[in-house]
Amino acid sequence: MAQIFRPSANSVAKLSLICFAIGVPTVWLAIAGLSRSPANTKQDVPLNQPVPFSHQHHTWELGIDCRYCHTSVEKSSYAGLPSTETCMSCHSQIWTNSPMLEPVRQSYETNTPIQWNLVNKVPQFVYFNHSIHIARGLNCNICHGPVNEMQITWKGNSFQMAWCLQCHRAPERYLTENITRPGQSPREQVFNLYWELQKKGVKGLTIKQRDEARGEFTGSDDAEDLAKGRELVKKYGIKVQQLADCGVCHH
Numbered sequence: 001m002a003q004i005f006r007p008s009a010n011s012v013a014k015l016s017l018i019c020f021a022i023g024v025p026t027v028w029l030a031i032a033g034l035s036r037s038p039a040n041t042k043q044d045v046p047l048n049q050p051v052p053f054s055h056q057h058h059t060w061e062l063g064i065d066c067r068y069c070h071t072s073v074e075k076s077s078y079a080g081l082p083s084t085e086t087c088m089s090c091h092s093q094i095w096t097n098s099p100m101l102e103p104v105r106q107s108y109e110t111n112t113p114i115q116w117n118l119v120n121k122v123p124q125f126v127y128f129n130h131s132i133h134i135a136r137g138l139n140c141n142i143c144h145g146p147v148n149e150m151q152i153t154w155k156g157n158s159f160q161m162a163w164c165l166q167c168h169r170a171p172e173r174y175l176t177e178n179i180t181r182p183g184q185s186p187r188e189q190v191f192n193l194y195w196e197l198q199k200k201g202v203k204g205l206t207i208k209q210r211d212e213a214r215g216e217f218t219g220s221d222d223a224e225d226l227a228k229g230r231e232l233v234k235k236y237g238i239k240v241q242q243l244a245d246c247g248v249c250h251h
């Protein structure tokens, strides 16, 4: 069944948005149910790429900061993908004969960008913004899974509405502060996790950080964490009552 709807998942979702607006909830629920099947979300499936780029190699073993390649992630709504020049800053000198890097050299010589296949995409009628989430100290892996362990990138979560709302309805369950680095901005803490992971190994992290690093953090119900979370909600001025309003994500 799901197979039939797959190529048009986007228009299905759009259609259901219209259905909702004109008040046909049965149709909406039926279609929404279909679009929620695992075949449609493509979660956990590594996606073929023109170059077998490994985050594990580059971020975990070499320790390159996410922002070196995803330059706009803390400043704008988009994280952005690196240009061929970024790859060539190293690969004009190392691994220059690797056959795996042939498409990169081709791209550089012909001045045509590499066509990466997008792993994560929300439909056009959904508004998303990276910078605000990073500014609140939410680690990449909470949303994208254990990127630092990925040989070939896959989608770490469903990115469906219910998944976004789980956090938007109770952000205090997710907001954390690195107790070993008081005073560091929440934004720096996001990137610091990878650095600490590389330096100390998984065993050197707190349990919460460990879950984050593994892409397994789904919020805390521990009383102490929640108290801290509520404190941070207040400190950041987050209006929790409005964070799940339709207009936040659908303009």
Ligand code: HEC
Binding pocket: 049, 053, 055, 058, 059, 064, 065, 066, 067, 068, 069, 070, 081, 082, 116, 117, 118, 119, 120, 121, 140, 141, 144, 147, 148, 152, 153, 194
């Ligand atoms: C050396 C460059 C480089 C670094 C460093 C890097 N990335 Fe990437 N990233 C890429 C490239 C190239 C792609 C596109 C190919 C792919 O999906 O694997 C990508 C894709 C992604 C995607 C999927 C994008 C999509 O298609 O939806 C995510 C998520 C991501 N990176 C997160 C991270 C995180 C988190 C870090 C830091 C821990 C990081 N990246 C560090 C180069 C890099």
Ligand code: HEC
Binding pocket: 051, 052, 053, 054, 057, 058, 062, 064, 069, 082, 086, 087, 088, 089, 090, 091, 094, 095, 098, 099, 100, 101, 104
């Ligand atoms: C900061 C330097 C640096 C940057 C920037 C960088 N790489 Fe690498 N890359 C390396 C190093 C070092 C290795 C070898 C790692 C090893 O095997 O230990 C490597 C290995 C690779 C390999 C495996 C080659 C083989 O034959 O095994 C691929 C593919 C690759 N990089 C693609 C990319 C792409 C695509 C980009 C740009 C998005 C990129 N790299 C950016 C340093 C870099």
Ligand code: HEC
Binding pocket: 066, 070, 073, 077, 078, 079, 080, 081, 120, 121, 122, 123, 128, 130, 133, 134, 138, 139, 140, 141, 142, 143, 144, 159, 190
């Ligand atoms: C709150 C969840 C969340 C967090 C935290 C998050 N992302 Fe994303 N990311 C998304 C969503 C949702 C998309 C799809 C956006 C779209 O389709 O417009 C995405 C898309 C991407 C893409 C694809 C290109 C783009 O700009 O859309 C890259 C690369 C990426 N994220 C990297 C990162 C990195 C690096 C971090 C951490 C510094 C990070 N993300 C943190 C949810 C998140």
Ligand code: HEC
Binding pocket: 122, 126, 127, 128, 129, 132, 133, 136, 138, 142, 143, 159, 160, 163, 164, 165, 167, 168, 171, 174, 236, 237, 238, 239, 243, 248, 249
């Ligand atoms: C782990 C928690 C978490 C997840 C998951 C999450 N968000 Fe958020 N989101 C937040 C927090 C915290 C804020 C900041 C609220 C503030 O500071 O006022 C926020 C803010 C936003 C904003 C407001 C941006 C602005 O400019 O005011 C949008 C839009 C948004 N999120 C969309 C999404 C979408 C779409 C998804 C799912 C694809 C998502 N978020 C997933 C926690 C999350």
Ligand code: HEC
Binding pocket: 013, 014, 016, 017, 020, 032, 035, 122, 123, 126, 159, 160, 161, 164, 165, 168, 243, 244, 245, 246, 247, 248, 249, 250
């Ligand atoms: C935190 C962000 C967020 C908020 C708030 C939000 N939505 Fe969504 N909504 C999404 C995302 C993400 C999708 C796309 C899901 C997908 O790709 O399957 C979506 C999809 C939809 C769809 C298409 C059908 C479906 O379920 O996929 C409808 C209808 C919809 N939203 C209505 C609403 C209404 C009504 C509200 C207010 C009660 C609302 N949304 C609040 C993020 C949000």
